[in-house]
Amino acid sequence: MMHKLEADSIQLQFGGRRILTDIYLKCETGKITGLLGRNGQGKSCLMQIIYGSLPGQKSVRFDNQVHFEAFKRPDLLLYLPQFNFIPASLSLKRIFQDFELDYAAFAQRFTEFASYYKTQIGSLSGGGRRLVEIYVVVKSESQFAMLDEPFTHLNPVQVEKVKEFLREEKSNKGLFITDHMFRHVLEICDTINLLVNGKTHLVNSPEDIETFGYARL
Amino acid sequence: MIKIIIFHTISSLNHQQLTGQDINTRKHQAAILMQLFKTIRLIWTFYRNFVFVSLLITMSCVKVIWETGFNWFGLLFWGKLATLGLLFYFINSYKHQEYYYYQNLGVSKVRLWGSTLLFDSCLFIFLTVLAYKLK
Numbered sequence A: 001m002m003h004k005l006e007a008d009s010i011q012l013q014f015g016g017r018r019i020l021t022d023i024y025l026k027c028e029t030g031k032i033t034g035l036l037g038r039n040g041q042g043k044s045c046l047m048q049i050i051y052g053s054l055p056g057q058k059s060v061r062f063d064n065q066v067h068f069e070a071f072k073r074p075d076l077l078l079y080l081p082q083f084n085f086i087p088a089s090l091s092l093k094r095i096f097q098d099f100e101l102d103y104a105a106f107a108q109r110f111t112e113f114a115s116y117y118k119t120q121i122g123s124l125s126g127g128g129r130r131l132v133e134i135y136v137v138v139k140s141e142s143q144f145a146m147l148d149e150p151f152t153h154l155n156p157v158q159v160e161k162v163k164e165f166l167r168e169e170k171s172n173k174g175l176f177i178t179d180h181m182f183r184h185v186l187e188i189c190d191t192i193n194l195l196v197n198g199k200t201h202l203v204n205s206p207e208d209i210e211t212f213g214y215a216r217l
Numbered sequence B: 001m002i003k004i005i006i007f008h009t010i011s012s013l014n015h016q017q018l019t020g021q022d023i024n025t026r027k028h029q030a031a032i033l034m035q036l037f038k039t040i041r042l043i044w045t046f047y048r049n050f051v052f053v054s055l056l057i058t059m060s061c062v063k064v065i066w067e068t069g070f071n072w073f074g075l076l077f078w079g080k081l082a083t084l085g086l087l088f089y090f091i092n093s094y095k096h097q098e099y100y101y102y103q104n105l106g107v108s109k110v111r112l113w114g115s116t117l118l119f120d121s122c123l124f125i126f127l128t129v130l131a132y133k134l135k
Helices: A043-051 A092-098 A103-109 A126-139 A156-169 A182-188 A206-211 B002-015 B020-047 B051-068 B070-094 B096-104 B109-134
Strands: A004-014 A017-020 A024-028 A032-037 A057-062 A077-080 A144-148 A174-178 A191-196 A199-203
Touching: A004 A043, A004 A174, A017 A043, A024 A032, A024 A174, A032 A043, A032 A182, A043 A057, A043 A077, A043 A144, A043 A174, A077 A126, A077 B096, A092 A103, A092 A126, A092 B020, A103 A126, A126 A144, A126 A156, A156 A174, A156 A182, A174 A182, A182 A206, A191 A206, A199 A206, B020 B096, B020 B109, B051 B070, B051 B109, B070 B096, B070 B109, B096 B109
Parallel strands: A032 A174, A032 A191, A077 A144, A144 A174
Antiparallel strands: A004 A017, A004 A024, A004 A057, A191 A199
C-alpha cells in the first residue's frame, strides 16, 4: 500500500536567528528522499520536528492526516538519530525481540553478526553498533523511517551493504535520509532536497549541489 | 506470569471449537497482553538505570523511620522527592539519547518517567509505613 508523508510550514528559530523558514518535503512508499545541507543548517532539527521530539511550528501529514507527535506512532514513523540510541547494556537478542525481528535473517545478510546473538550491543564496534541500529529501524513495521547520518562509523563494505539493504527495503516503506557522504546519498535517493538558509530546494541535477555551494563534484 | 496467560490464550484456540469471530477476539486479546508485557519490560529496562540508587535511598529512609519513628517522615519524604529530582536531571543529561529507543518502540518519555516515579514513590510510602507499623 502506498503512503505519503509531507512536511511544510515549519518554522524554527534559536535566539532570534531563523533556522528553518521555508520547508517542503515529501516522502512516499517506494522512494528514498534525501536531504543535504551544510553543518548547522538545521537538518537534524528538521527531522526532530517532523518526529515531534523537538517543538516547533509545523504541518506534518501522513496520508493527508496531521500528526504533531509522530514519535507516539511507531507504526507511522521510526527515527534513527545521528548518535547511538540503543542502551549499551542490551543484548542483540533482546533488541531483536523488542523490535519483533528475526535475528537469523539479519545474520544471514550481515554474516559477521552470526555469533553475536547474546552479545551486548555496547561491546560491538562503532560500525557494528550503527549497522544494528539501521537494520532495526528500517526493518521494523512502519510506514516511514528517517535516518540521520546512517553511514557514519560504517566501513566501505558496510556502506555498500547498507545501500543495497535500503534499496530493497524502500519497496516496503518510505525512507528519508540525510548524510554528509553525499555521493552515497545521490546514488540511492530518488529525490534530493538541499537545505540552504532555512529553505529546501529540490535538486534536479547533481550540478545543482555545486550551484548551491554545498559540495564540489 | 503475563507470558503464561498469553500462552494459554493462544493454546486454548487450538483446543476449543470457536467461531472465526471468537478466534479474532482471542488473538486481539493476546496481542494486547503481549504489548502490555513488552511495555512493562521496556519500563523496567529504563528503571534499571536508577533503581539501585533509588532503593538505597528508600532503605536508608526506612531505617530512620524504624529507629526514630514517624516524626521525620515529612523531611524524609521531601528528601526522597529531591533525590528523585536529581536522578531525573542526571538521566536527562547523560542518558537522553536512549529515549529514542523507547520512543521507537512506542513508549514515550512521559510514560517512562510517569510510571517509574509513581512506582518508586508508592514503594517508598509503602515501605516506610510498613516499617512504622511493624515496629
